[in-house]
Amino acid sequence: MAKIKLDDIRKVYAGGVEAVKGVSIDIEDGEFIVLVGPSGCGKSTLLRMVAGLEAITSGTAQIGARTVNDVEPADRDIAMVFQNYALYPHMSVYNNMAYGLKNRGTAKAEIESRVREAARILEIEDYLDRKPRALSGGQRQRVAMGRAIVRDPAAFLFDEPLSNLDAKLRVQMRIEIKKLQKSLGTTSIYVTHDQLEAMTLADRLVVLNGGQVEQIGAPIDVYEKPASTFVASFIGSPAMNLLALQKQGQSWQLQEGEGLEIELDVAAEEITLGVRPEDLHIIPQGQTSHGVLTAHLIVSAVEPVGAESYVHGTLGNGGPEVILRAPGKAQFAIGSKLDVTATPDKLHLFDGNTGKRMEITPMRVVA
Ligand SMILES: Nc1ncnc2c1ncn2[C@@H]1O[C@H](COP(=O)(O)OP(=O)(O)O)[C@@H](O)[C@H]1O
Numbered sequence: 001m002a003k004i005k006l007d008d009i010r011k012v013y014a015g016g017v018e019a020v021k022g023v024s025i026d027i028e029d030g031e032f033i034v035l036v037g038p039s040g041c042g043k044s045t046l047l048r049m050v051a052g053l054e055a056i057t058s059g060t061a062q063i064g065a066r067t068v069n070d071v072e073p074a075d076r077d078i079a080m081v082f083q084n085y086a087l088y089p090h091m092s093v094y095n096n097m098a099y100g101l102k103n104r105g106t107a108k109a110e111i112e113s114r115v116r117e118a119a120r121i122l123e124i125e126d127y128l129d130r131k132p133r134a135l136s137g138g139q140r141q142r143v144a145m146g147r148a149i150v151r152d153p154a155a156f157l158f159d160e161p162l163s164n165l166d167a168k169l170r171v172q173m174r175i176e177i178k179k180l181q182k183s184l185g186t187t188s189i190y191v192t193h194d195q196l197e198a199m200t201l202a203d204r205l206v207v208l209n210g211g212q213v214e215q216i217g218a219p220i221d222v223y224e225k226p227a228s229t230f231v232a233s234f235i236g237s238p239a240m241n242l243l244a245l246q247k248q249g250q251s252w253q254l255q256e257g258e259g260l261e262i263e264l265d266v267a268a269e270e271i272t273l274g275v276r277p278e279d280l281h282i283i284p285q286g287q288t289s290h291g292v293l294t295a296h297l298i299v300s301a302v303e304p305v306g307a308e309s310y311v312h313g314t315l316g317n318g319g320p321e322v323i324l325r326a327p328g329k330a331q332f333a334i335g336s337k338l339d340v341t342a343t344p345d346k347l348h349l350f351d352g353n354t355g356k357r358m359e360i361t362p363m364r365v366v367a
């Protein structure tokens, strides 16, 4: 087990693509870090630089007390688990798991005890004699995990290990990986484009965008205080509603449509107002709002998803599309008009130009 320290890491591929643009992260011993972001944002490149599978263009990577920039992958004391499992098809499960240890000259009895222990933890003891082709996707993924575990490395590096599994199995394996990581206490870096997987697995998330860190933090902190509009719209599903506002004298109004006015003491030229779908509430007819934001919503669609419904509509008079989460099976006719509200502590403000979060609470919002 070890700390991992990345200091201003960059990667420029031959041909000039700058895939990683100066990333710094301090990872604690035993911590589970998830790198999350859209496809192409540099997650795999960053992970592969830690693993030693890609050269680091500039910056330093430390695993434990060692700077590993020039250390061969095999000597970095890490174990990597890939999406495609990368098992040897002609070897039995046992030999797939034992292979790395044999190569290192580990004693036979030691190999046997490590493989059996890993197989027990992963519940694949009954398959040790099978070839990978005789296993299901979930079982193969367990073997790939087993191969990492037997090495007892300083760190696990995972690159989208669950992407090839069906939805149900993915949820099950996600929970298993989380439990396993906690019981082994091995420092882990896990790459995914799936924000829910990231939220549920991570001790801390690293949200990447275009090769740069947008935000690092505990999942709930990132969810509650996204550092930018990018993070606000990437983490959480359905995504946070983002509304462009323009200054009109002393107050702020929707750029499109009418029906929303906010008093704010802000120096910016343009701001973006964010509100999560679960923080927009429908005011029952005949009641008045306790919130600071109230507006009309013209319903355009209702999606029942079981325990709740996603209500889509346009805000104000011809304003932007928003979505809110209503409990149970909401039944609203298309075109009906609802009054919606949100409390000031649930409103997020971002600079309209930079997209960065602003720590200001709106004073008064009138519809
Ligand atoms: N071997 C390579 N040569 C050139 N460009 C690459 C190479 N590998 C990845 N890239 C580019 O680097 C960027 C980041 O890729 P990658 O790290 O695979 O992203 P992610 O894993 O987040 O989807 C992308 O623009 C990708 O096209």
Ligand SMILES: [Mg+2]
Pocket (backbone or CB within 6 Å): 043, 044, 045
């Ligand atoms: Mg990738």
